[in-house]
Amino acid sequence: MTTSFTQSGGLSGSPGALAVTDTLFFARPEATLSRDEAETLTRKALAGMDDGELFLEYRESESIALDDGVIRSASFNTSSGFGLRAVLGEETGFAHADELSREAVLRAANAVEAVRAGRSGTLAQPPRPTNQRLYTDANPLGDTDFTTRSGLLSEIDAYARGRDSRVVQVMASLSGEWQAVQIIRADGARVADLRPLVRLNVSVVVEQDGRRESGGHGLGGRYAINRLLEVETWQGAVDEALRQALVALEARPAPAGQMEVVLGAGWPGILLHEAVGHGLEGDFNRKGTSVFSGRMGTRVASPGVTVIDDGSMPDRRGSLTIDDEGTPTGRTVLIEDGILKGYLQDRLNARLMGVAPTGNGRRQSYAHMPLPRMTNTIMLEGSATTEEMIRSVKRGLYAVHFGGGQVDITSGKFVFAASEAYLIENGRVTAPVKGATLIGSGAEAMTQVSMIGGNLELDPGIGTCGKAGQGVPVGVGQPTLKMTGLTVGGTA
Numbered sequence: 091m092t093t094s095f096t097q098s099g100g101l102s103g104s105p106g107a108l109a110v111t112d113t114l115f116f117a118r119p120e121a122t123l124s125r126d127e128a129e130t131l132t133r134k135a136l137a138g139m140d141d142g143e144l145f146l147e148y149r150e151s152e153s154i155a156l157d158d159g160v161i162r163s164a165s166f167n168t169s170s171g172f173g174l175r176a177v178l179g180e181e182t183g184f185a186h187a188d189e190l191s192r193e194a195v196l197r198a199a200n201a202v203e204a205v206r207a208g209r210s211g212t213l214a215q216p217p218r219p220t221n222q223r224l225y226t227d228a229n230p231l232g233d234t235d236f237t238t239r240s241g242l243l244s245e246i247d248a249y250a251r252g253r254d255s256r257v258v259q260v261m262a263s264l265s266g267e268w269q270a271v272q273i274i275r276a277d278g279a280r281v282a283d284l285r286p287l288v289r290l291n292v293s294v295v296v297e298q299d300g301r302r303e304s305g306g307h308g309l310g311g312r313y314a315i316n317r318l319l320e321v322e323t324w325q326g327a328v329d330e331a332l333r334q335a336l337v338a339l340e341a342r343p344a345p346a347g348q349m350e351v352v353l354g355a356g357w358p359g360i361l362l363h364e365a366v367g368h369g370l371e372g373d374f375n376r377k378g379t380s381v382f383s384g385r386m387g388t389r390v391a392s393p394g395v396t397v398i399d400d401g402s403m404p405d406r407r408g409s410l411t412i413d414d415e416g417t418p419t420g421r422t423v424l425i426e427d428g429i430l431k432g433y434l435q436d437r438l439n440a441r442l443m444g445v446a447p448t449g450n451g452r453r454q455s456y457a458h459m460p461l462p463r464m465t466n467t468i469m470l471e472g473s474a475t476t477e478e479m480i481r482s483v484k485r486g487l488y489a490v491h492f493g494g495g496q497v498d499i500t501s502g503k504f505v506f507a508a509s510e511a512y513l514i515e516n517g518r519v520t521a522p523v524k525g526a527t528l529i530g531s532g533a534e535a536m537t538q539v540s541m542i543g544g545n546l547e548l549d550p551g552i553g554t555c556g557k558a559g560q561g562v563p564v565g566v567g568q569p570t571l572k573m574t575g576l577t578v579g580g581t582a
Contacts, residue, residue: 107227107282111272114148114170115190122191128274131192132174135199136276140211141177141437142202143415144274146170146190147456151267152231156243158259164240171456176202177438178211186457214441216279220418224404224411225312229268230286233316239264242319250294250328256339257332258302259295264288266315273416281416287311287407287563289552290318294331298339303524305334306509309550311405334491334510337522344511344526346580350486351528351573352479352514356547357491359566363467363555364497365504365532366397370424370432371450371557372439372462374499381502381533382430390430391536394472397425399434401449401465407551408466408565412449415460419449424467425536436462454560461558466565472542479541479572481517487526487578488512488519502532505579525581535573543570 116125132144148170155163171188172195183202187194231239247260265288272282289310295302307330310318318324353361374380382390391397401419403409410419415437423431435443436451439462452463480488488511495506508526512519530538548567555564 107284108272108280110227110284111146111270111282114270115146115272123195127192128195129278131195131199132274133276135174135202136176136213138206138210139176139178139213139276140441141214142175142276144195145173145175145414145453145456146272146274147172148270149267149455150229150231151265153263153265154240154243155261155263156247157261159244159247161240161243172198173453173456173458174198174202175459176205178205178209180442181205182438182459184459213276214437216275216277217281217412217415217417217447219281220412222402222411222418224402224409225286226314227284228286228314230266230288230313230315231268233314234319238319239315242324246292246324246328249325250292250332253328253332254296254336256296256298257294258297261293263291264315264318271414275416279416281412283411285410286313288313288315288318290324290327291552292327292331294328294335296332296335296339301339303335303338305331305336305338307331307334307550308552311407311551312409313405337510338524341522341524344487344523344578344580345513346578348575348577350483351576351578352476352483352486352488353568353571353573354488354490355543355545355568355570357549357566358489359467359469359549359568360492360495360553361504361506361528361535362397362469362568363464363553363564363566364495364506365502365530365535366425367399367464367467368497368499368557369502369532370434371464372433372435372443375433376439376443379500381500381531385430388430389428390533391425391428392539393428394542395425395428395536395539396423396470397467398423398470399450399464399467403466406466406548406565407553407563408464410449410465413451413460414453415447415451417447417449417451419465422448422450434462434464436460452562454562458560461560463557463562464555464564466548466567468546468548468567469569469571471544471546471569473544474541474572476543476545476570479543479570480514480519482541482572483514484516486514487523488514489526489528497532503530504532505529523580527579529577529579535576538573538575539571540574541572545569
């Protein structure tokens with residue numbers, strides 16, 4: 091049986107992350123690892139290393155999915171474990187287990203010590219401490235019961251069908267998790283974090299004259315699930331999913347060719363994430379495999395383009411009080427007025443490149459090593475209006491929403507599918523189109539930004555980024571943008 095530790099008072103009166111995680115990992119009746127043992131074994135394993143840590147994790151997660159009025163799946167899971175990492179030079183030894191015991195940590199210590207191989211390094215300084223609190227410590231599932239959460243999905247189904255007689259299928263899912271981590275270093279430094287995460291997704295299928303189309307919308311963040319249960323919140327998600335589906339009913343095949351493209355604000359920032367963000371991660375640049383390698387201080391984007399990565403935004407899906415190495419997150423300027431200013435760094439790549447870590451060392455779980463990863467990647471606003479951008483386009487595409495995308499880091503080439511897009515003809519938005527894809531190179535695309543809107547928006551809280559087989563929650567954001575000379579793949 092797994093004990094669930096739930097706090098219901100928000101930030102005020104919270105016992106603190108270190109105290110909660112000490113109880114979780116060391117003070118439960120069934121615990122077979124003491125804090126002293128964890129610290130002693132970590133110190134012994136990392137003696138003579140440059141860096142490393144013992145990463146302890148406990149996670150509770152729940153997911154409920156509904157399809158056509160029926161709960162198709164409902165799961166609740168608890169997991170715990172540790173990852174022990176030793177770093178010497180460029181080499182890393184890593185071992186993990188789902189058993190939090192003295193014996194398991196000892197076996198892991200014996201495994202990672204092989205990295206030393208008769209050599210010795212100098213232990214790096216620990217991350218600086220922080221007292222920032224970006225989200226509640228409370229378990230996001232703690233204030234509601236399962237019946238209430240599953241009942242919401244049935245309400246969503248009924249509401250969607252009542253909104254329009256053309257609705258033939260409704261799918262909805264609600265998920266929440268609470269992750270507790272503690273990081274122990276060889277020098278005795280200890281930090282901890284309690285991370286809530288919730289998400290609601292709605293998908294609607296409509297049918298008219300034998301044609302079926304779908305639309306979807308999701309939202310979430312690092313807050314209590316109660317926020318998603320508010321009527322105006324979930325009804326707004328349904329309304330948006332239905333709107334997209336009805337637009338798709340009227341869409342015609344998208345044209346292909348090179349044209350001007352206006353990108354909508356908010357979630358279309360996923361293009362920025364893929365085309366630029368990954369290429370600015372420290373490991374790719376240290377190894378010289380990114381299209382942005384060796385270009386620090388040079389122009390990589392149009393004047394006016396400023397891109398930041400900010401993991402310190404309250405309640406955001408991509409935010410972290412501390413990263414998975416214990417470094418506080420913050421606001422890192424990557425591109426300023428078109429000039430490359432910085433990379434995203436974990437501790438290993440920062441040390442090898444002679445710079446400070448930026449709080450971007452992230453891992454999917456205790457079973458994974460940290461890598462330099464994005465948090466919330468955002469292009470800052472300009473001064474143009476969406477209307478001005480559209481009026482300036484003779485023939486082009488207005489891409490409002492995207493599905494997914496992917497990028498080749500070495501070449502910078504990307505492909506994105508637009509889930510909602512419209513033709514622009516003679517300065518006016520005309521017909522909706524389907525099947526449009528944007529094809530280009532990240533390095534080139536940033537130099538093709540010709541107008542930047544003043545309407546910066548953040549995504550609704552649905553992003554998950556994949557890298558090296560690891561998925562982590564992220565955020566994106568941007569104002570409306572006009573880009574020239576993008577290649578559009580179509581179906582017309």
